[in-house]
Amino acid sequence: MVKITDVARHAGVSPSTVSYVLSGKRSISEETRHRVRESIRELGYRPHAGARALASSRSNVLALMIPLRSGIAVPVVMQFAVSVVTAARRHDHDVLLLTQEEGEDGLRRVADSALVDALIVMDVQMKDPRLPLLRSLDRPSVLIGFPADADDLTCIDLDFHAAGAVCVEHLAELGHREIAMIGSPPEVYARQTGFAQRVADGFTGAVRAGGLTGDVLPCEATADAARALVGRLLAERPGLTGVLVHNEPIVGTVVRALRAAGRRVPEDVSVVAMCPDEMAEHAEPPLSSVAIPADEVGGRAVDLLMSKLDGVAVPAATLLPPTLTRRASTAPAAG
Amino acid sequence: MVKITDVARHAGVSPSTVSYVLSGKRSISEETRHRVRESIRELGYRPHAGARALASSRSNVLALMIPLRSGIAVPVVMQFAVSVVTAARRHDHDVLLLTQEEGEDGLRRVADSALVDALIVMDVQMKDPRLPLLRSLDRPSVLIGFPADADDLTCIDLDFHAAGAVCVEHLAELGHREIAMIGSPPEVYARQTGFAQRVADGFTGAVRAGGLTGDVLPCEATADAARALVGRLLAERPGLTGVLVHNEPIVGTVVRALRAAGRRVPEDVSVVAMCPDEMAEHAEPPLSSVAIPADEVGGRAVDLLMSKLDGVAVPAATLLPPTLTRRASTAPAAG
């Protein structure tokens, strides 16, 4: 394995000079810099990550803790993970993957052993047991999601409250007066996963503000449950003409159940979904939807972390505005 | 940050003794060991990962490169990742996440910088550009998937050939004589992604061996394409009574298209799928299926890597036998 002294000898400089060429922390003459770079290339030199971490107390690795629980849509998690990795690489960092299962001990382990410089935590609960730990850690962290008490913590997420409201407003603009929201499974609300509740609140608030009628119905993520709920809904609310679905796995089923019940989509009932764009595009009909901008959230989370590592102050809360994409599942209310 | 000398002082021993207590590489008296452990606990000592890596030339980190391409089912990838992380933790290792996008350079980077001790690569193509690199690296690796030329490489995967055959045999046992396989999108075959081709080969071989008729039809992963294909299939092959679907996103659509065309499932047409169990269970009707045992593959991949790191020889190829789970989508052929 070729090391920094080999490069130094080959280039006729001292090891420290090579180090400074690499880090740019001191000025090096154009000529020397070039010569050192050539030597690095020729010898195929790669700094030893451990040695570097030891000497600089920077590992250039971020930890990402991902959820693996029911009610969390897997493709969305994956999208986050990929966007975090991609963004981290842009900043010359790598990503260590932790599962929620590892919990607080896992976070403490990688932080205290200096395996990672900073942490990103997904799927934050309202009262998340990891919060005290993250506060006490001497390394920066960013939460994807908002807990009840976010003091001293940096959080980022889609503005779910606004997202719920935007969907209602879209339906209201189209003239729908009687609507409903088919939500996530009951356990997701019970767990106080912030985002689910926030969508519901946004929905309810906008319904009230717009003088509409409509309420929130949690639903298990199974086809049976979805069909049953749609059946009940249509029976109890004959005047219903708009539905918001916030439950990825069953969006397709809901539309099909509406059709099976003789309601055309979008002619009789407009449907708007909160789900990944890809899913909305491939549905039949393509669904008007608000997507979670996973790429942007992941990228921004990394940017925030980098700023914190550089000692730059960052906003405590970042809420990304929702974007509703109109597709073929929503239309003006009849009459 | 408390370090090994602090622990040593606290326990009244030398730093090397603390190190040996931690690693178990030399015998330490019961009493000393206990005392040292107590000190570690009291002081909350965590060895510095970088220092450890530098001194021992072991980082205790594995690299996992995941695919992010069309035609690869995201939930399956996620399952692999989680199982690899979980298995790695059992061996006291962590996992660094790389995306396919990083390619050979990414692998070389983390390997040469000693950031990781070993590598796991997913979604291996028949002629994968990463193979020469992996062969030349001085660190062990395991491929999830089988390339055309696997010499000198350690591979593991579900036995897709057998999986295709098992599905045919299941249908044959039920008395079906005229069957078809709805496969992955054309580009997946074009890319020579081994597993897709192997399922098709296993299917074809078993069809021939069983004296059945049946062929393989690639299909885009969209509802439209699936419906069109089912329509064509039923028109051209009126005697068709069995279908194997190897294309996760459209399994549901295929069943619905069959029903829409007046064929009951399973009474008129039996359907068997290759997809995650969860998907098969939640389908309507629950589908007889062969799942990719992602947990086992991931776990075994890590075990193989650990053996290689310990200098223990391992089999070059590990093929896991497929398991077909009978559910409600297959039934004996009428008559």
Place this chain on the structure above:
DNA sequence: CCCATTTGTCGAAGCGCTTCGATAACCACT
């Protein structure tokens, strides 16, 4: 009871890098 092991512990070297003075050379003003 002596020599040969084995067992338990220590000290020191060294892993490969970064970083902190120090120094020398150069420049631009007085």
Place this chain on the structure above:
DNA sequence: AGTGGTTATCGAAGCGCTTCGACAAATGGG
């Protein structure tokens, strides 16, 4: 010519751990 300030480079210390050889004490076989 002397002062002060850059710019470019070097040498040495040190990051926190593992590991190797040395050694003292305990053990056992003849």
